Amino acid sequence: MCENAYLTEPLKLISIRKETEIDFTFKVEYNKPLLPGQFLELSIPGVGEAPISVSDFGDGYLDLTIRKVGRVTEQIFEMRPGDVIYARGPYGNGFDCKLYENKDLIVVAGGTGLAPVKNLINRFVSNKGLLKSFTLIIGFKSPEDILFADEIRQWETSANVCLTVDRATGDWKGRTGLVTKYIEELEIGDPASAEAIVVGPPMMMKFAVLGLMKKNLPKQNIWVSFERKMACGIGKCGHCKIDDTYICLDGPVFNYTKAEKLLD
Numbered sequence: 001m002c003e004n005a006y007l008t009e010p011l012k013l014i015s016i017r018k019e020t021e022i023d024f025t026f027k028v029e030y031n032k033p034l035l036p037g038q039f040l041e042l043s044i045p046g047v048g049e050a051p052i053s054v055s056d057f058g059d060g061y062l063d064l065t066i067r068k069v070g071r072v073t074e075q076i077f078e079m080r081p082g083d084v085i086y087a088r089g090p091y092g093n094g095f096d097c098k099l100y101e102n103k104d105l106i107v108v109a110g111g112t113g114l115a116p117v118k119n120l121i122n123r124f125v126s127n128k129g130l131l132k133s134f135t136l137i138i139g140f141k142s143p144e145d146i147l148f149a150d151e152i153r154q155w156e157t158s159a160n161v162c163l164t165v166d167r168a169t170g171d172w173k174g175r176t177g178l179v180t181k182y183i184e185e186l187e188i189g190d191p192a193s194a195e196a197i198v199v200g201p202p203m204m205m206k207f208a209v210l211g212l213m214k215k216n217l218p219k220q221n222i223w224v225s226f227e228r229k230m231a232c233g234i235g236k237c238g239h240c241k242i243d244d245t246y247i248c249l250d251g252p253v254f255n256y257t258k259a260e261k262l263l264d
Contacts, residue, residue, distance in 0.1 A: 005234050008043045008086040014061060015081055019147045022068045023112070024077065025055060028085055030062040035094025036120035037225055037253045040064065041233045043086040044075045051230040051248070054090065055115040056122065065115040065147065091233040092252050095120050095197065095223065103195045104133045104188065106217075108179055108208045110200025111140055114147050116225055116252075117199055122151070125158045132193075134159040135186070139179040139204070141165065143172045179204065183211035191216040199225045209256060222256040 011028040018024055039053045042064070050072040056063040068077050076085065097120060105124065109117055124131055136155060140146050142165050155161050162182045164175040175182070179200075188194050196217055198208045205224055212222055230248045231239035240247035242262045254262070 008088045010084040013083045025065045037094040037116045038090040038092045040087045040089040053116040056119045106135045106196040108137045108198045110204040113200030137162045180211045196222045219256045224259045226252045
């Protein structure tokens with residue numbers, strides 16, 4: 001008898017944390033193995049499904065940072081601790097953290113693209129000796145859109161963190177400008193031995209990668225994560241297919257030597 005690939009399991013909601021007006025982090029009970037960058041398919045019976053990146057995980061739990069943008073997420077935002085979220089997965093190949101050990105690691109993340117690399121960042125911040133150096137360039141549209149503000153302050157104690165917003169509002173005194181502006185200011189001692197991860201909106205990723213390559217970072221040392229178009233998570237619906245590649249199966253994490261060939 002074939003296993004039902006669409007079968008979900010109930011995950012008990014432990015807590016909910018507000019990140020922005022439209023982004024909340026939902027912590028649920030979870031005990032399966034995970035890799036940073038993988039995702040789950042969340043299901044609301046009678047409503048639908050939505051692919052959501054895992055933003056963090058540990059013993060007995062995982063975090064899902066969700067933006068309220070559609071029917072499924074609207075229903076999730078109505079939930080309270082103790083309620084049950086149905087899910088299947090995890091899906092995707094994720095990031096292999098061992099690839100970056102003993103290297104100079106640069107992470108460039110834009111907007112909600114910070115969520116799928118949050119666990120990876122926490123891992124290296126908590127184990128500083130695993131990297132030669134650690135640089136984070138993180139961009140948001142405005143100060144009101146900043147995710148994981150408390151964690152970013154913690155990261156600043158152990159990594160070189162550049163937090164920037166596209167436009168300053170209110171009493172913002174920090175950096176302004178696109179992430180590409182600060183990639184130009186990077187000083188990379190030995191580009192051949194450095195690695196970079198880029199996650200965010202497609203145009204941001206495109207120009208961030210170009211900026212890194214101008215810094216002589218080899219293509220094979222750059223990794224990206226595609227955060228769009230996925231639907232079923234198992235390569236059946238074809239929504240995420242680009243040429244002959246299924247993002248949900250072959251990705252969402254790709255080395256740039258592969259990613260540059262993924263043309264819509």
